[in-house]
Amino acid sequence: MKKIICEIIAFLLTLTLFLGTTMYLGYFYMPTREQFGATWNMYGEEQENSIDVMFVGSSVAYCDIIPAKIYEETGLTSYIVGAPNMIPGIAYHYLKEALKTQDPELVMLEATSFCFVGISEDDSKVNVGYMPYSLNRLEATFKVAHPSERLGLLFPLYNYHSKWSEYSIGQLFSPRPDCKEDIYAGYTYLDTASPQEEFGPRDYQISDEDFGENMDYLRKIVDLCKDRNIKLELFMVPSCQYVSEELTERISAEAPDIPLTRFNDNFDELGLSLETDYYDFLHLNYSGAKKYTKTLADHIQNNYSIQGHDHDRELWNKRVEFVYTDMEKDGEEK
Amino acid sequence: MNFNSLQYLIYLPIVLILYFILPKKIKNPVLLLASFYFYMCWEPVYALLMLFSIAATYLCGILVEKQALGRKKLWLVLCLVINLSILFFFKYFNFFTDTIGDVFALFGATASLPTLNVLLPVGISFYTFQALGYTIDVYRGDIPAEKNFIDYALFVSFFPQLVAGPIERTGNIVPQLKAPHKFKFANLRDGFLLILWGMMKKVLIADTLAIAVNTVYNAPHDHTGMQLIFATLCFSFQIYCDFSAYSDIARGSAKIMGIELMRNFDFPYGAQSIKDFWRRWHISLSTWFKDYLYFPLGGSRVTKARHCLNIMIVFAVSGLWHGAAMTYVIWGFLHGAYQIIGILINPLREKLYKVIKRNNPILCALRILGTFILVNIAWILFRANSLADAVFIVKRILLIPFNPVSPLSFNTLGLSNHMLVVMLISVLVLVAVDLINRKKPVAEIINSKVWLRYVVYLILLLAIFVFGYYGPGFDPQDFVYFQF
Numbered sequence: 001m002k003k004i005i006c007e008i009i010a011f012l013l014t015l016t017l018f019l020g021t022t023m024y025l026g027y028f029y030m031p032t033r034e035q036f037g038a039t040w041n042m043y044g045e046e047q048e049n050s051i052d053v054m055f056v057g058s059s060v061a062y063c064d065i066i067p068a069k070i071y072e073e074t075g076l077t078s079y080i081v082g083a084p085n086m087i088p089g090i091a092y093h094y095l096k097e098a099l100k101t102q103d104p105e106l107v108m109l110e111a112t113s114f115c116f117v118g119i120s121e122d123d124s125k126v127n128v129g130y131m132p133y134s135l136n137r138l139e140a141t142f143k144v145a146h147p148s149e150r151l152g153l154l155f156p157l158y159n160y161h162s163k164w165s166e167y168s169i170g171q172l173f174s175p176r177p178d179c180k181e182d183i184y185a186g187y188t189y190l191d192t193a194s195p196q197e198e199f200g201p202r203d204y205q206i207s208d209e210d211f212g213e214n215m216d217y218l219r220k221i222v223d224l225c226k227d228r229n230i231k232l233e234l235f236m237v238p239s240c241q242y243v244s245e246e247l248t249e250r251i252s253a254e255a256p257d258i259p260l261t262r263f264n265d266n267f268d269e270l271g272l273s274l275e276t277d278y279y280d281f282l283h284l285n286y287s288g289a290k291k292y293t294k295t296l297a298d299h300i301q302n303n304y305s306i307q308g309h310d311h312d313r314e315l316w317n318k319r320v321e322f323v324y325t326d327m328e329k330d331g332e333e334k
Numbered sequence: 335m336n337f338n339s340l341q342y343l344i345y346l347p348i349v350l351i352l353y354f355i356l357p358k359k360i361k362n363p364v365l366l367l368a369s370f371y372f373y374m375c376w377e378p379v380y381a382l383l384m385l386f387s388i389a390a391t392y393l394c395g396i397l398v399e400k401q402a403l404g405r406k407k408l409w410l411v412l413c414l415v416i417n418l419s420i421l422f423f424f425k426y427f428n429f430f431t432d433t434i435g436d437v438f439a440l441f442g443a444t445a446s447l448p449t450l451n452v453l454l455p456v457g458i459s460f461y462t463f464q465a466l467g468y469t470i471d472v473y474r475g476d477i478p479a480e481k482n483f484i485d486y487a488l489f490v491s492f493f494p495q496l497v498a499g500p501i502e503r504t505g506n507i508v509p510q511l512k513a514p515h516k517f518k519f520a521n522l523r524d525g526f527l528l529i530l531w532g533m534m535k536k537v538l539i540a541d542t543l544a545i546a547v548n549t550v551y552n553a554p555h556d557h558t559g560m561q562l563i564f565a566t567l568c569f570s571f572q573i574y575c576d577f578s579a580y581s582d583i584a585r586g587s588a589k590i591m592g593i594e595l596m597r598n599f600d601f602p603y604g605a606q607s608i609k610d611f612w613r614r615w616h617i618s619l620s621t622w623f624k625d626y627l628y629f630p631l632g633g634s635r636v637t638k639a640r641h642c643l644n645i646m647i648v649f650a651v652s653g654l655w656h657g658a659a660m661t662y663v664i665w666g667f668l669h670g671a672y673q674i675i676g677i678l679i680n681p682l683r684e685k686l687y688k689v690i691k692r693n694n695p696i697l698c699a700l701r702i703l704g705t706f707i708l709v710n711i712a713w714i715l716f717r718a719n720s721l722a723d724a725v726f727i728v729k730r731i732l733l734i735p736f737n738p739v740s741p742l743s744f745n746t747l748g749l750s751n752h753m754l755v756v757m758l759i760s761v762l763v764l765v766a767v768d769l770i771n772r773k774k775p776v777a778e779i780i781n782s783k784v785w786l787r788y789v790v791y792l793i794l795l796l797a798i799f800v801f802g803y804y805g806p807g808f809d810p811q812d813f814v815y816f817q818f
Contacts, residue, residue, distance in 0.1 A: 006784050007519075014788040018795050025800065151340070158805045165752035 026156030057110025080186030
């Protein structure tokens with residue numbers, strides 16, 4: 001009997017050590033991620049319950065909106081919880097994860113995501129792979145991620161074990177380099193200007209079945225916000241190739257109580273230049289993001305009465321200062 | 335389904351659970367089905383070929399024993415012809431026609447001969463020899479013919495050793511297959527350790543060394559003599575780890591079921607002569623050739639000249655068994671030549687032992703080093719993509735003293751400095767374990783204390799999962815001996 005107990009204890013201890021070590025190493029060896037969405041390590045450093053407005057969306061969200069600018073204009077704190085090519089399934093799981101540490105009064109969901117279909121292997125690796133270990137992540141792994149990536153998502157060391165030689169043993173006991181406050185608050189700085197000539201609706205090919213699945217997630221997001229007593233708004237950023245009116249109406253019809261704002265409808269009022277303000281046909285560069293963010297800030301202030309949370313003013317002032325000392329300066333030099 | 339695959343890690347526990355929970359009557363039929371399923375994961379249609387071989391040897395065994403039609407040898411010859419013809423068709427036909435073509439070309443003529451475009455059935459050399467060994471044993475009266483078709487079929491197709499050995503003998507396996515096997519924790523413990531050790535050798539050492547070996551041997555003209563030596567050394571450990579890993583995983587998988595497969599390796603690079611090397615390397619094949627070819631030819635109980643000829647025949651056939659290419663045949667001949675030279679200089683050696691004691695440590699070390707060098711020279715032939723490449727490699731190595739010293743740049747061989755250190759440590763550990771094993775089974779030492787066993791498990795698992803060659807961006811190698 002004593003032998004059996006010893007054996008069981010030894011087995012469980014070894015299993016725990018093995019799983020713990022490999023999961024930790026898998027997490028540690030993942031490449032650092034400080035921009036272009038899925039920046040969960042940085043999000044985790046944000047002061048809890050300090051965000052007033054949460055933006056959720058794909059790259060058009062995190063490239064087009066500057067939270068520091070919103071703070072400067074309105075005094076409201078915001079954060080962009082974004083992921084590259086974010087499909088609605090990812091948006092849902094991201095929001096669910098983000099609301100574990102924040103209780104924003106308003107969630108603004110970038111609705112172009114509802115036109116996306118399917119998730120690639122690379123996007124699965126990034127979008128789900130950088131999420132904190134949780135049941136939510138597990139659910140996303142099996143319900144949303146590309147099937148071929150599941151093994152790597154369950155066992156990250158499978159994808160990243162070859163990076164062992166890049167770290168010393170001492171470094172393994174230090175925090176990851178990207179476990180720090182995000183000076184951009186989720187924004188991704190793009191400085192290149194690419195003059196755009198075409199301006200019109202983009203032909204998103206989406207079957208009824210895929211659209212239906214996307215709408216299921218929209219309903220889940222709506223319910224999630226309702227349960228948490230969070231105001232929800234759908235919006236679409238001003239892109240050169242934008243979601244058609246027909247598709248926008250279909251999305252809106254699925255959640256008639258949720259406002260949907262298409263900023264392309266008032267494009268002329270935004271003051272955006274097709275010559276200088278676009279990085280490509282979908283994304284604004286910094287110059288464009290500055291202008292659009294001002295409009296967005298006005299839109300939030302005019303339509304919502306937000307109390308505001310206690311927040312780290314020093315950090316937010318630093319973020320605003322960073323806009324001028326770094327992003328503006330960088331733009332001027334160019 | 336490779337041993338070092340996720341599928342096998344799922345397949346094995348399922349088969350083991352089924353094996354232990356099912357009633358004895360259906361254990362073997364289920365194990366047979368599982369073994370065929372295992373084989374069909376490569377090329378399903380070739381399972382029929384294996385079934386045919388099993389049926390033919392099963393029938394011939396019975397007919398040999400019964401001396402049907404008053405003939406005994408007829409059925410043995412029939413069995414040999416059927417099985418060797420299948421082997422020839424799939425493995426040697428194209429080599430045969432190419433060789434005929436080359437001979438014609440020597441005389442300035444051309445021969446338009448057909449070539450076959452067929453996949454080599456995995457494991458055909460192994461299960462064919464295992465089945466032939468059975469028939470010969472029945473013919474000799476060493477064992478009775480197996481009447482139970484299921485048991486016999488399972489003997490030939492038993493999944494742990496089906497694809498790359500060990501080449502088992504009926505007398506060892508069939509009684510074990512017939513015997514009842516209850517689950518024993520000790521078997522699980524011992525088997526798991528063997529499997530883990532094998533996985534470490536394959537996933538960590540063999541597949542990583544293969545990077546350097548393939549980089550150099552696939553483009554020998556682009557590398558220096560020192561790099562060619564380094565790659566050859568890497569290959570010597572690659573092939574040892576690769577092949578012995580398969581045997582370890584095979585033995586471990588069988589051990590959990592309570593079935594003992596024979597050891598196939600016994601620290602071969604510790605051999606003090608080529609003869610000693612072949613007592614330690616691929617033991618199941620060398621003993622097969624010894625029992626079914628060498629002894630029937632007369633062995634050493636003939637004139638010296640005939641003895642030497644017997645050795646050459648056995649090693650030439652052994653070379654051919656390994657592959658249908660001239661490089662393998664010459665590799666076999668070279669090992670034969672080594673042994674013949676050993677026989678011829680034996681009188682000189684005996685004189686030397688009168689001056690220096692046979693077990694003098696320095697002498698032993700020199701003999702081990704000398705044997706290792708000879709084996710590595712032969713490995714050049716074994717690994718080279720062609721005879722021309724092999725000749726080039728040997729020439730370039732021999733010319734090292736005449737060339738300006740060229741730095742051995744490890745990084746250009748696809749291995750980082752960090753990985754080289756890991757490989758060095760791993761190989762040293764491997765050698766240490768093999769050395770200790772000769773004195774006392776390492777498994778016994780490890781299993782003597784629960785805490786020690788689990789520490790070893792943890793270290794092996796972490797070594798495999800952190801340093802191993804697997805995952806996206808890696809191209810895991812098939813076991814080398816699958817191609818034979």
